[in-house]
Amino acid sequence: MRTEALPPRLREAALLAAVLLLVAGGGVTWWLGAAQAAERVWAAAAVLTLVPTLVWVAADLRARRWGADLLAVLALVATVAVGEFLAGAIVATMVATGRVLEAGARRQASRNLTALLERAPRVAHVRTAAGPESVPVDSVRAGQLIVVLPGEVVPVDGVVPHGGVFDESALTGEPLPVTRQANDTVRSGVLNAGAAVDVRASATAAASAYAGVVRLAEQAAARSARVARIADRAAIWFLPIALLIAALAWLLTGQAERAVAVLVTATPCPLLLAVPIAVTAGMSRASKAGVVVKDGATLEALGRAAVLLVDKTGTVTAGRPEITDLVCAPGHDAAEVLGQAAAVEQFSPHVLAAAVVRAASSADVVPAGAEDVTEEVGSGVQGVVEGRRVRVGRRPAGAELPAWARGAARRGRLDLASVLWVECDGEPVAALLAKDPIRPDAARTMRRLRAAGLGDIRLLTGDRVDNAREVASMLGLDDVHGEATPEEKLRAVEAARARGVTVMTGDGVNDAPALAAADVGVALGSRGATAAAQAADAVILDDRLARLADAAEIARRSHRIAVQSAVAGTALSIVAMLAAAGGFLAPVLGALVQEAIDVAVIVNALRALRAPRLGAPAPAGVLRRFETEHERLLPARTAVRQAADSLAGGATTAADRAVRTAARLVTEELLPHEYAEESELYPALADALGGPESTFPMSREHAEIARLARRLNRHLGEAPDGIQPDQVDDLRATLYGLDAVLTLHFAQEEEAYFTLPSA
Template sequence: MGSRIPGWWIDAALVAVALGGLAAGLALLLAGRNDDAALAWFLATVPVLLALLVEIVTSLRRGQLGLDIVAALSMSAALAFGETLAGNVVALMYAGGQLLEQFAQQRARREMTALLGRVARTAMRHADGGLEEVAIEDLVPRDRILIRHGEVLPVDGRVAGEGALIDASALTGESVPVARPPGAEVSSGTTSVGVPFDLIVSRPARESAYAGIVRLVEAAQRSKAPAVRLADRFAIWFLLFTVLVAGAAWIGSDDPVRALAVLVVATPCPLILAVPVAIISGMSRAAGLGVLVKGGQALEALGRARTVVVDKTGTLTQGRALLARVEAQPGFCPDEVLWLAASLDQASAHVVAAALIDAAHERGLSLADPGGVVEQSGAGLAGRVDGHEVALGGHGYVRARIAAPPPDADPGAADGAARVDVAVDGQLAGILVLEDRVRDDAASVVRRLRQVGLGRIVLATGDRAEVAAQVAKALGLDAVAADLSPSAKVDIVLEERRTQPVMMVGDGVNDAPALAAADIGVAMGARGAAASSESAGIVLLVDRLDRLADAVEVAQRTRRIALQSVIAGLGLSVAAMLVAALGHLPPVQGALLQEVIDVAVILNALRALRG
């Protein structure tokens, strides 16, 4: 089926007409008014048939051929041969199936539009010893705002004060609130369910995680790409088979009613809707888990994938620097070194500065105000903290500011970790070692992906070979390719596609070409680059790797259910056609039998809504 007549109310009206005509005809038949009953069934069938013919013409203009042609043939033949009751039953079956698909579409749309309704418009900002209500567009990093009980967080930020209790169920599907300590990052779109707390704004509202989710959902709703229907792949062959069996029944018996009976039981109108009902139900289920699926074709491709090509930074790893350890020099303790460095870094917007400040907050350190700060972009910064001259940054930058320089050779940091040297009053105080850690759930997600049939997992990254090898070994991946350019990532994907359907998972701008080249691309999180989210068929709206395994399981289950509907429905229809061709199944009974078959497969398709 191609273009749909817009509006559920039209489908509801067609159902009402078909059902009303059927009831009126039966009442007239019981009253002995046979001709009037036939007229009622005729009039009830015509509007549905006309609506179907409009859809068929629209589909044919787009080069699409569907099984709905069989429904049109059976209704037309029923009216032509005077079997108006059979035609009315087929019309009711068809219109009811259309309405059921609308129900499934509305359900999926509600899952996504529920996200849009949670957008906060204003926030209470601390100013001049009081609170002022401002538009969220006016918030800037480091603003301090009050989050009240039951309020949706308008922007991303860090918890200030005593901590917070956060409900993330709208984004992650989890029902249990999570306690977030002081200094912890919390995401916009989540809800405060504990006592009020202050939030230090991390980024403007337009750059927040929730704003990214809203943009993705709105883009998906504007998309007009038609869903792929598995049943339509068999349409031409099933149509030819139906015409041949109907023609043979007519010629062999010299009875056109036998041909009509074959057409009636071959009318899988709700059956061809059962596949999109399953697909849409699967998309609805995925949306409830925080996974945006951009269409039925994307969901089906995800279910068929057997190889995963995955990026490292921001996908298998946290995607941001985290403090691994503090190597304090004699005369200094680790917390002191971190306290001085983080206090000075409050004047910097560098990503490493944010990591050190977060680490200090996690350790319960109360930072001092820095003064006289001078920053050299990409190298380091220096200033005063609590009466001490502090400098931190790269090895060369700090070495030039201490009285007794360490050896000229830069020892770097093992296993690809980064280092920040810290000098206090002209003396090396310590080294802060940062690393992009593997996600806590990465190993368990890799195991789950293998369990559901993704037997080959390949790491493809632009990072250094030794770093990539360490991650691949820790997670037990099958192959690793490092130092890759964006075009080289595409080559990896194309090479893997030669043997099996490939899923590519990434989050950066450099991943966008590879995401587009794969059978199905999956972008990690709404904070990922816009290019990667646009290139991907599936977007994980929450920054959680386990949602990838959830999405694969939903896609595979949905595809199984859809195939079950196709095979069972068409198989039973073929059996009924043969019985009808032999004269053992009159048109009316055949229509009722076909309705039972189609209702059964549609109910089976709705199982995709459940977990």
């Protein structure tokens, strides 16, 4: 069988197998008394290894670099030249073993942008006199009218004559659907998030925006330089030292054997073996942690990284909008309104409709039955619910709003949230505020990344600047670049690389060029074989951002162990070289001493396989239970804010009813939840957090929540027949204070506790 036809990893494995057979065969032959035959077999092992090693060194020299392999070549040539064939066979074994280990660590993955190309539409539906006709997308010309079906990717840049709703997150990072009005432009690569829409092509597929993203990623991948191996960096200074000692030994003593002994002991086996083992161990650990690192050079670079550029939408945020608040008109119940909204929204494919349905489900609100449901693209959904016409969507521009609704609209602007209006029989009854929430584990992850050595962390997103700044400030990031195009992201990565080894993290098509250009591109790939995952050097498999910190910590530790092994091994090798130069070590004995050094550094390198003790894991069942309860308590928390708002009009009957509803929900739902956390959750977390004192600040917040709840009930006890005017100010302060403490307390628990590693 011709080895040239084998893949590189199989060729290297075949070389190692052949060398081991020759070394063993030579040993058996020597044991049988045929010493000369044994030497010829060992010489064959050295020559067999020398040939491919010369090829590897020649390739390095053509690229104007030299590495650890050059010393191996010199040692092999020297042992064969002076007849130290056993020593040469031992060196050959070490070289072949190191090459196999490094090939296993490398697992090279191509940046062929397969997913980018797979996502690109191949067919377009062109309108003709006979109806839509499917044609190859490359045949579409400017001016033609095409139809984009629901869920399809827009194939070419164009204009939407009648408007439409599009999911542009893949290109811009904007998490919410974007409504394009009549005659607005739309770019290729975005997803039709509404009904079928007409697009009049303004460019061919090759000249459209999506094709430009593909070209950028290809160019960035081509420019991305190979990260030097630790072994090669160490060899830059180790090689001249070894050659100098060998030359001096020969010149001062006139004995070539001493020079050969020096070269044999100088064979950089700690570099050829220990470093790949530490890197391979780190890659194995990362894989177990849910991060696939595509090659050893990536792990080395991640272990030295200093700069992190992180995408926003879908990376540090959830990537989909959630209902974060609900503001009801006076006299309306939050759960009832949420059920009515979900009743009509459950029939809509809109991403905000899905958020409404999820909010109702989390709050244990069962949607009522809906009839005659219709949807107007870019406007909203309406239907008949229990005899009333319910509509959920945008308010027409210029429509008059009552006072409570103007306040709700202002809250939406202040919170940078989208507002969905719920109307019953034409009258607004509630406002639903939707945002793309920050991942609960994002803040903890950023702190861990800083502790792992990434001191410069910046947000790089295509989303709006105000949203980006809000997220960056909440996470304590160093800088923010909003509304960034793929080209601007690429330039930002190239600028960051001048400041240090740079990591880029993202999950969208628009991130692919930046991921390819970074020293280390890390993609969140749980949604499938995305373009980001294909362009990246590492992929987080389960969509948990905390895995990025896991990978950085593992890489840092593996890099540290690899460097320790390299430094200790080369230091011991220098001592052995000096002993060989002084005539205390013959070539064969020098090779055996080198083997002993190898064993020591390999044992040290294997420490990278062990996970450091980080404390006991948190109980998963308990965490999930209380995390689910947080979701279900949204109506109760909303009722507190709603009651405080209702007192703006004074001690009215509607305000009295809202306050009493809030007090009932706090007493019957919120307080039992807090008491259960105190008695069940916090004791269960004591081991994971290092002791009961760690939860004391949260217990103090529990006490404050209970105090404000008692104060609220005492107020109502003072007014059995209705709230009195002189109670209004203090009641509002109590309710707003309770709302603020609950908001902070829930956020702290979700970030600090519900993101803990669980058993």
